[in-house]
Amino acid sequence: MVSSPDAPDGGKKKSWFSRLKDGLSRSSSKLSEGITGIFTKRKLDDETLEELEDLLIGADLGPANAARMTAELSRTRFGKEVSPEEVREALAEQAAAILAKVAQPLRPEGGKPTVILMVGVNGTGKTTTIGKLAHLWRGQGLSVTMAAGDTFRAAAVDQLKIWGARTGSPVIARPIGADAAGLAFDAYESARKEGSDVLLVDTAGRLQNKKTLMEELTKVVRVLKKQDSSIPHHVVLVLDATTGQNAHAQVEAFQEAVNVTGLIVTKLDGTARGGVVVSLAETFGLPVHAVGVGETAEDLRDFEPRQFARSLMGLSDG
Ligand SMILES: Nc1nc2c(ncn2[C@@H]2O[C@H](COP(=O)(O)OP(=O)(O)OP(=O)(O)O)[C@@H](O)[C@H]2O)c(=O)[nH]1
Ligand SMILES: [Mg+2]
Known part of the structure; x- marks a missing residue:
């Protein structure tokens, strides 16, 4: 859905999101092309999970996250056919949960100055x-x-x-x-x-x-x-x-x-x-x-x- 430019601060938010998305395009194309390569017409099994874990490590998410994220995916979808889109959605949700714990805007508060x-x-x-x-x-x-x-x-x-x-x-x-x-x-x-x-x-x-x-x-x-x-x-x-x-x-x-x-x-x-x-x-x-x-x-x-x-x-x- 495209947010309306008239929506309360929708225009601004959209432009930052596209800036962020454009900025992250090299990272995201590496990840999404990798995921498409792994999960096109294949089941979520040990082999694909291992390939996914390697991909996540290669994309700098770190070994601990890579292991945890693939384990979570395996827990909910093992043996099933999954689409690349579904995998990306599931991984984004997990990454967002990890990041939510640390997201803290810098506020110019606490002293004068x-x-x-x-x-x-x-x-x-x-x-x-x-x-x-x-x-x-x-x-x-x-x-x-x-x-x-x-x-x-x-x-x-x-x-x-x-x-x-x-x-x-x-x-x-x-x-x-x-x-x-x-x-x-x-x-x-x-x-x-x-x-x-x-x-x-x-x-x-x-x-x-x-x-x-x-x-x-x-x-x-x-x-x-x-x-x-x-x-x-x-x-x-x-x-x-x-x-x-x-x-x-x-x-x-x-x-x-x-x-x-x-x-x-x-x-x-x-x-x-x-x-x-x-x-x-x-x-x-x-x-x-x-x-x-x-x-x-x-x-x-x-x-x-x-x-x-x-x-x-x-x-x-x-
Ligand atoms: N593409 C891109 N370039 C950036 C970003 N942030 C800074 N730069 C560029 O990186 C270069 C170094 O930035 P500076 O701000 O001078 O880095 P610095 O840490 O102060 O460098 P020193 O004082 O030499 O240690 C400059 O050419 C900036 O324009 C960014 O988010 N994206
Ligand atoms: Mg400097």
């Missing part, structure tokens, strides 16, 4: 995600301050300033080479004085096995906590979906260095590995706040488990 620290390895989309969040919240009439905590690269500061200008958010920066923790401290003072609703703190990308860089991140949190033990209110780990299962190692390393409070998964539009969101949910149970499906300010939305699961399996919103 609400302090959100963005962390992650190089190039995952931290700075872009800050821009997208600022766009979203500025659109809701909130004031946003940004802190250019990536003090290593001039280009990083410039990139954040572009997002600041685009969204009408002041950017607190310091010369290259300055101490990131000191910068974060100053930015908090400034955001508080200005009465900002949200402070988004950018950080330099760091490989999870570079000890000194991870320690620097710990220091940023420690220095903020000295000012107010409740900040940062959120430590958001930004993960690039194209890295697939390596995302798991990143979660572990960052959790060890700082208290990661939630995840944002980006670049789902550039990969067939969208299933990694389901495996992260199962393994860590950390809140998933949002997903990124493109480079523009509009390409980030609150994480909605049912829509995500249906898009992943190439199904319509219905």
Whole structure:
């Protein structure tokens, strides 16, 4: 069924769903073509179940989920003829149930300002995600301050300033080479004085096995906590979906260095590995706040488990 553009917020919802679905098309075509290949004119038996389990693992849903999902399918439909469509529907339902436990939109609430620290390895989309969040919240009439905590690269500061200008958010920066923790401290003072609703703190990308860089991140949190033990209110780990299962190692390393409070998964539009969101949910149970499906300010939305699961399996919103 096509939702009417006149329906209360139907138009908007539909456009996000199609954006999400388009973004996940590489993942969903891998899954649906695989499922069609396995279940066309075949029964659900040990052989097809094993093939399905391999397909789910190959699509990054993780071994535990793959085993559980196929077992559940076997429990209800063993020995029966099933259509590929039926399998996709059943798997989408199961994936949605796993994801429902972790779906938790990032709300700019909890402090004045609400302090959100963005962390992650190089190039995952931290700075872009800050821009997208600022766009979203500025659109809701909130004031946003940004802190250019990536003090290593001039280009990083410039990139954040572009997002600041685009969204009408002041950017607190310091010369290259300055101490990131000191910068974060100053930015908090400034955001508080200005009465900002949200402070988004950018950080330099760091490989999870570079000890000194991870320690620097710990220091940023420690220095903020000295000012107010409740900040940062959120430590958001930004993960690039194209890295697939390596995302798991990143979660572990960052959790060890700082208290990661939630995840944002980006670049789902550039990969067939969208299933990694389901495996992260199962393994860590950390809140998933949002997903990124493109480079523009509009390409980030609150994480909605049912829509995500249906898009992943190439199904319509219905
Ligand atoms: N296709 C796509 N590209 C994205 C998405 N999010 C970010 N990008 C792109 O990924 C590249 C890296 O994004 P940045 O925001 O600079 O990443 P970063 O984590 O700040 O990088 P460092 O500061 O170098 O660690 C940019 O070209 C972004 O436009 C997304 O959801 N989809
Ligand atoms: Mg950056």
